[in-house]
Amino acid sequence: MATYVLVHGGFDSGRRWIPVATLLRQVGHRVYTPTLLGIGERAHLASSETGLYAQVQDVIELFHTNDLRDVILVGHSYGGMVITAIAGEIPDRIAHLIYLDAMAPHDGEAVADIIPRLVNRMRKQAVAHGDGWWLPAGAWLPHLGKIVSRVIGFFEGHHEDPADQNVTGAPLRMFEEPIHMTHPDLMSSIPRTYIVCTGGTLVGQLLMTGFRSALHPRLRPPRGPNWRHRRLPTTHRAMITMPHEVARLLLEPATGEPQLR
Numbered sequence: 268m269a270t271y272v273l274v275h276g277g278f279d280s281g282r283r284w285i286p287v288a289t290l291l292r293q294v295g296h297r298v299y300t301p302t303l304l305g306i307g308e309r310a311h312l313a314s315s316e317t318g319l320y321a322q323v324q325d326v327i328e329l330f331h332t333n334d335l336r337d338v339i340l341v342g343h344s345y346g347g348m349v350i351t352a353i354a355g356e357i358p359d360r361i362a363h364l365i366y367l368d369a370m371a372p373h374d375g376e377a378v379a380d381i382i383p384r385l386v387n388r389m390r391k392q393a394v395a396h397g398d399g400w401w402l403p404a405g406a407w408l409p410h411l412g413k414i415v416s417r418v419i420g421f422f423e424g425h426h427e428d429p430a431d432q433n434v435t436g437a438p439l440r441m442f443e444e445p446i447h448m449t450h451p452d453l454m455s456s457i458p459r460t461y462i463v464c465t466g467g468t469l470v471g472q473l474l475m476t477g478f479r480s481a482l483h484p485r486l487r488p489p490r491g492p493n494w495r496h497r498r499l500p501t502t503h504r505a506m507i508t509m510p511h512e513v514a515r516l517l518l519e520p521a522t523g524e525p526q527l528r
Contacts, residue, residue, distance in 0.1 A: 269334055269362075269521035270454075271298045274326065275346030276369075278404055278437050280307030283343070286510035291459045299333070301326055303349065311434040317402035318440035322407070323352040332359055338347065339520050343506065348372055348446065354457055355448035358509065363520035364459035368503050369515065371489045374451055377443040386442050393439045403436045462497045462516055464505050482505040 271291055274286040281300035303322040305313030326349065329335070332473055340361050343352035347369025354361045355374070370381055378387040393402050424523040448454055497516050501508040 269296045269339055270337065270340060271296060271339045271517065272326070272329070272335065274340070274342045274346035275303065275307070276346050276351045277441065278306060278434055279344075280434070281306070282375060284506055287506045287514050287517065289509060290514040294518070296518075296521065299329060299335070301329055303346075305441070306435055306437045311439075313438045315398075315400065315438065315440065315459075317438040318444035319352060319446070320444060322349055322441060323356065326353055327357060335348065336360050337362040339363045339365065339517065340489065341517060343367040344503065345441070346368055349380060351454075352446050354445065355450060355454045357417045358450050358453035358457060360455050364457055366459065367505060367519060367521070368462060368464040372446045374448045375445050381382040381444070388441060389439060397436065397439070400439050401436055402439050402442075404434055415478060452520075453491070458493055458495075458520070460495050460497060460513045460516070460520065461498060461507070461523045462513075463488045464499050464501050464503055466500065466502060491505055 271288075273281070275281055275283045281302035284298075284300040291298045302309050302324045305317035307324065312455075327474060330338070330353075336359075338361055340350045340353060340363070341346070342365070344367075347366045350364055350366070351372055354364055368379065372378075372381060389402050393399055396403050401486050488494075496517075499505050499512055501507055501512075501518070505513050
């Protein structure tokens with residue numbers, strides 16, 4: 268039996284992982300899907316001081332409370348920031364890192380360094396609509412980005428998800444606070460997998476590739492000796508559009524031969 272901690276993206280909720288978590292539990296694994304501090308159903312706990320490391324320490328407390336070890340730690344989108352920071356703090360408890368279409372920051376980087384233009388827009392929206400620190404749901408994405416997102420959804424197929432009702436705003440600080448590795452040498456030895464979502468149709472592939480490149484080239488999959496790479500022909504919300512396929516890839520570090528009923 269393996270232990271998984273699945274970390275969702277920004278403006279989201281741990282409930283986003285329900286389809287994948289259910290599949291992993293069906294084959295005997297222990298799975299935790301925490302909602303990050305200050306967003307989702309925990310948005311009411313947010314303050315101007317709620318940043319990346321407040322969220323990181325909150326999840327680390329989950330590790331300590333449940334004595335979690337040899338964990339396969341998974342992050343989606345912004346969740347890549349969180350799992351990288353966690354691995355930098357408690358590398359001895361992590362067996363494998365999996366980045367699902369996620370940010371993979373270097374030491375000293377914040378989200379603002381990876382997608383600077385988008386975070387600059389976030390700052391303006393927070394000043395205009397959120398007392399300078401709160402970013403309302405949906406306000407961060409430029410009008411063109413919303414159009415592209417809808418077009419991708421049209422060509423890839425719309426997937427309704429009950430977790431959408433938990434999408435909220437977010438504190439700006441989580442996008443501005445940088446990674447600071449406490450144990451960079453130990454963290455660098457952890458094996459890791461990057462799963463890139465490529466789009467399932469030609470139109471989807473072209474739009475998703477262009478959208479990433481327009482934001483920042485660092486959103487492309489990282490390379491290095493400890494990285495292995497997998498691809499999924501679907502959209503950014505792969506845990507909803509292809510839960511079985513995501514679960515199979517998450518099982519690889521645990522079993523080598525993933526089996527799902």
